[in-house]
Structure formats: C-alpha cells, structure tokens
Amino acid sequence: MKLVILDRDGVINKDSDAFVKNADEWIPIDGSIKAIARLCKAGFTVVVATNQSGIGRGLFDLDALNAMHKKMHTLVEKAGGKITGVFYCPHGPDDGCACRKPKAGLINAIEQDLNTSANGAIVIGDSLRDLQAG
Numbered sequence: 365m366k367l368v369i370l371d372r373d374g375v376i377n378k379d380s381d382a383f384v385k386n387a388d389e390w391i392p393i394d395g396s397i398k399a400i401a402r403l404c405k406a407g408f409t410v411v412v413a414t415n416q417s418g419i420g421r422g423l424f425d426l427d428a429l430n431a432m433h434k435k436m437h438t439l440v441e442k443a444g445g446k447i448t449g450v451f452y453c454p455h456g457p458d459d460g461c462a463c464r465k466p467k468a469g470l471i472n473a474i475e476q477d478l479n480t481s482a483n484g485a486i487v488i489g490d491s492l493r494d495l496q497a498g
C-alpha cells in the first residue's frame with residue numbers, strides 16, 4: 365500500500381492560533397483538496413493524523429469535529445478523491461496520552477485500522493512533531 369499520512373491544520377486547512385473550532389472556521393488551503401485528489405488518482409491511500417487538543421481543552425466537542433471532517437470529506441470527494449481515515453488525538457498536552465504527536469500512537473492506530481505497515485509511508489506536516497511522529 366502506498367500510504368500518505370497528512371497532518372490536518374496547516375496542511376489541508378488554514379490553521380489558527382485560536383484553534384479551528386467548527387466547520388465554518390475549517391477553510392481549505394488553496395490547492396490542498398485538489399492535491400489530495402491527485403494523490404488518490406496516483407494510487408495513494410490518504411489518511412489524516414491530527415492533534416485536536418481543542419477537545420481536551422473544552423474549546424469544541426466531537427460533534428463539531430465531525431462536522432469539520434464531514435466538510436473535508438465532502439470537498440475531497442467532490443474533487444474525485446477520498447480520505448480513507450481521520451485519526452485524531454483529542455487529548456491535551458498534559459494528559460500523558462500515547463497518541464498526541466510527536467508520539468506515534470496515531471500512526472500505530474493507522475497501521476492497525478488499515479492492517480498495513482507505515483514503514484515507507486510519506487508523512488506530511490507543518491510542524492516538527494508531525495515529522496517526529498513519522
């Protein structure tokens with residue numbers, strides 16, 4: 365499997381210092397949706413691995429997160445692509461979880477869910493911790 369693991373905020377959609385908290389605030393970066401569709405057409409399986417500590421911080425809830433991801437999926441599908449899975453860490457930095465990047469928990473979850481190895485996967489992020497997780 366040709367696997368691409370994308371960060372979300374700052375890679376697919378515009379990031380915000382005030383957190384992206386709802387679907388209205390979830391605004392794609394120019395070209396990102398088309399790029400995902402092109403990856404799919406080139407035979408890549410595309411998944412998202414994203415830290416969403418805004419949930420742990422009480423800034424938004426799972427319904428809001430699902431609404432953002434529904435918007436993302438709809439746009440990608442309209443462009444002819446598909447995001448196979450969205451893997452997120454809902455925890456805060458002090459929760460001591462195993463999934464918040466730079467830890468590898470999300471990557472492990474991707475391997476389990478897709479029943480594949482992430483060895484050789486392409487990891488794309490806009491922060492060092494994305495690449496450390498990779």
Ligand SMILES: [Mg+2]
Nearest residue numbers: 371373374490
């Ligand atoms: Mg990011």
Ligand SMILES: [Zn+2]
Nearest residue numbers: 453455461463
């Ligand atoms: Zn976590």
